[in-house]
Amino acid sequence: MTAKRPAGVTIVAVLTWISGLLDIIGGSILLFQTSVASTVEAFGGASQLITSAIVSILIGAIVMIVGVGLLRGSSGARLVITVFQVLSIGASIFFAITYPPGAIGEYFSAAVSVVVIALLWTGRANEFFRD
Numbered sequence: 094m095t096a097k098r099p100a101g102v103t104i105v106a107v108l109t110w111i112s113g114l115l116d117i118i119g120g121s122i123l124l125f126q127t128s129v130a131s132t133v134e135a136f137g138g139a140s141q142l143i144t145s146a147i148v149s150i151l152i153g154a155i156v157m158i159v160g161v162g163l164l165r166g167s168s169g170a171r172l173v174i175t176v177f178q179v180l181s182i183g184a185s186i187f188f189a190i191t192y193p194p195g196a197i198g199e200y201f202s203a204a205v206s207v208v209v210i211a212l213l214w215t216g217r218a219n220e221f222f223r224d
Contacts (some may be wrong), residue, residue, distance in 0.1 A: 099217040102163060108209045109174055115202040116153030116181055120146040121187060122195065135191045149184055152177055163213075168222045171213055173203040178206040 123146035126132040127139050129206045136142035162170025182203045187200035212218065 095221070096221045097198055098164065098166065101212045101215055102218055102221055105200070105212040105218070106160050106163045108205055109163065110157050112178065112181060112202060112205045112209055113153040113156035113160065115154065115198065116149050116184070117207065119150030119195065119198060119202065120153065123149065123188070126192070131203055132192060145188070149188070152181055152184065166221055171222050174224065175210055175213060178210050181206045184202070
């Protein structure tokens, strides 16, 4: 018998998509900062800035795609999302420090990621993902 998907898991899927979208937006904004000397310098050069931006975009895209698995009760999806949310938190903190004008958005992204992780590991969510 399959456990009914708790509302928290649906909320997590939506929050996961929001988090992934914020990572994509943040990375995209960074790509447009390659002509801003202070931003390039903060990242240690244009190639590091571009690499950071692309990594952020890729993490966001993967998080959004795997988020669909959450709705289906995939334990693998829950693990992947948890790992990527932790990476997203790290990237958001890094970007907030290296590019202070974007810090508020990055801190918001990190907060969404923390909520996603917390909701993924509640008791009701554990029951849903066990089946």
